[in-house]
Amino acid sequence: MAQKVKLSTIAETLGVSTATVSLALRDSPLVALATRDRIKEQARALGYIYNRRAASLRTSRSGIIGVVVHDIMNPFYGEILKAIESELDRDRQTFILSNHYDSVEKQRNFIETLLQLGGDGVIMSPAIGTPPEDILLAEDNGMPAILIARSIDGLDVPIFRGDDSYGISLATNHLIGLGHRVIAMVGGTDQTSTGRDRYQGYVNALRKANIEVDPGLRIPGPRSKQGGFEAAVHFLSLPQKPTAAVCWNDLVAIGLMNGIARAGLVPGRDVSVTGYDDLEEAAIATPSLTTVWNGQSEVGRSAARALLDKLSGSHEPDGIHLIKPEMRIRQSTGPLKHNGHDAA
Amino acid sequence: MAQKVKLSTIAETLGVSTATVSLALRDSPLVALATRDRIKEQARALGYIYNRRAASLRTSRSGIIGVVVHDIMNPFYGEILKAIESELDRDRQTFILSNHYDSVEKQRNFIETLLQLGGDGVIMSPAIGTPPEDILLAEDNGMPAILIARSIDGLDVPIFRGDDSYGISLATNHLIGLGHRVIAMVGGTDQTSTGRDRYQGYVNALRKANIEVDPGLRIPGPRSKQGGFEAAVHFLSLPQKPTAAVCWNDLVAIGLMNGIARAGLVPGRDVSVTGYDDLEEAAIATPSLTTVWNGQSEVGRSAARALLDKLSGSHEPDGIHLIKPEMRIRQSTGPLKHNGHDAA
């Protein structure tokens, strides 16, 4: 590697000052057009690489934005991340991604690292049990935070998420409309605001239809295919013999359908199953999955936009922003059959 | 936000110099133990945050490592990334992740950004058509690169990947052993070294069993579930009536099985299907997927290790490092039936 090329290298070879070079490269009108061109050309010729650490040391803007979610490989977050990525890209911001796997400690480490790097802001789907102090740590050090998907009590940072309660009630109503009365709710946890909202949506829909709510029909569990797959055994052995399941998300639903199929039943005919999120995969599952679109792309896009706006000093997008979910009806749900799920 | 706390803040409140504080916080034996403790305590009390940009400006080590792959949401890369993450975490390195979606330009932008941020090194699965210069750009500017999963011709940076040719021949042999003779190869491209290697493995296995190779049985396509799903139509309408498919990866295989099921055939009975990678999902698919484990975790772990070693000046791990794949036999493959795939 040859000697590092810096502003002063360009300046010296051209016989101007570093100030002029700095301004020229950023196309400042303070530098004569001819000089600007000469400088830019030379920078290219020498293979100059802009040193952001030096610049941001001076300007205290790094162009770095952190994004931390439970698990970036989870397709639900994946779709949000894609939206965030394309929005940030447009503003030429670099983004640093991380999983917290619901470890508060891992999340705090990430926030600290981001602060050390001089991150301009952070978008996060907070880990379960995140203490408000951890968010305040960021805010107090001049790094604004935006929440997505999950909220934290007692904190008024802007948050963007789908309307979970409403969304789940859509799915539940759909099943009720098909004649189902014994409807289980599979997967997820009640430890997050999301979890409580979803359960509430399920309960509300049942109540409105005058169906008694049976807590025994709530089967919590991991929010993964594996989780759904494993829940199938429990589901099929419930004494109440549910004829339908409202699942936490598409992954759980697909896992559950696999588990049901493994037991010789046909999902969509013997048991109705709804998902949540409307991942790409939902449409090509067998049977294709009836689900609820949760506005992931919209959540990601607006969260990123909100952060960028905040950074550029425009308006303050505080408060909760709910995205309205929509029903997607496919083959995994069907009218109630009379003999319950031991049909086959 | 209160006034920023820096080394000098600590120094002043304690009546020592910044040099002492700097050394103390890094536990240098040059500073008396009592002083060290006093300083660390004060740092904590004031909520001091280490400024990495300032430090790395001076030291030219940033603690940042870049990782760029085709698509971080692809579970194949996901498993590699998890391994990299845990290896880098151990060395307290921050890593910056990015997709290139096989856009050479996006990839080059990433490398440039990383250079600007002073990245210490980069681990990449290069985009299709990556010119060697793009890798050299990194190397020439003091940022060593390690390749994973895919190689680039005419470049001798270290690379870690599974032995694709061998792996696919395992799968093909398995099918041949079950009596299959008309075996299609579904998904992927021949534009990458990986693609050519895999096709070679398939061809080799057929030749060794004295089966004529029919190029019409090669169905290239996207490496996704969607791709496999869509390939099903083509597959089922081939005049050669294949009884088995060697798929590019598990995603394609699962998609293909879905497509086959949609057409009323039973994968594993009417048509045998093999995957590649052995993702978590393979075990819970219906039917469970016969596949080839491709050593993702091993690839990620050793690539990260190699980079860290290189950075700390130990040995040079140059050249190709092949990980040996292993067969995982499950329900999606079975003995040949006599009437081809129009059985049902």
Added chain:
DNA sequence: ATAGTTTAAATAAACGATTTAAACGTCGCA
């Protein structure tokens, strides 16, 4: 011509850490 403007470029002081060489105080020992 002369003072007043504009325009273009240069000077020099930050930004917040690290690091080398030098300074300081204390002590032991001749």
Added chain:
DNA sequence: TGCGACGTTTAAATCGTTTATTTAAACTAT
């Protein structure tokens, strides 16, 4: 008493930018 040695601390230079302030030169208007 004086000297070197040792353990501790510090002053000052440095990393590569940005930017407020100056300076210099070139026009303008009177």
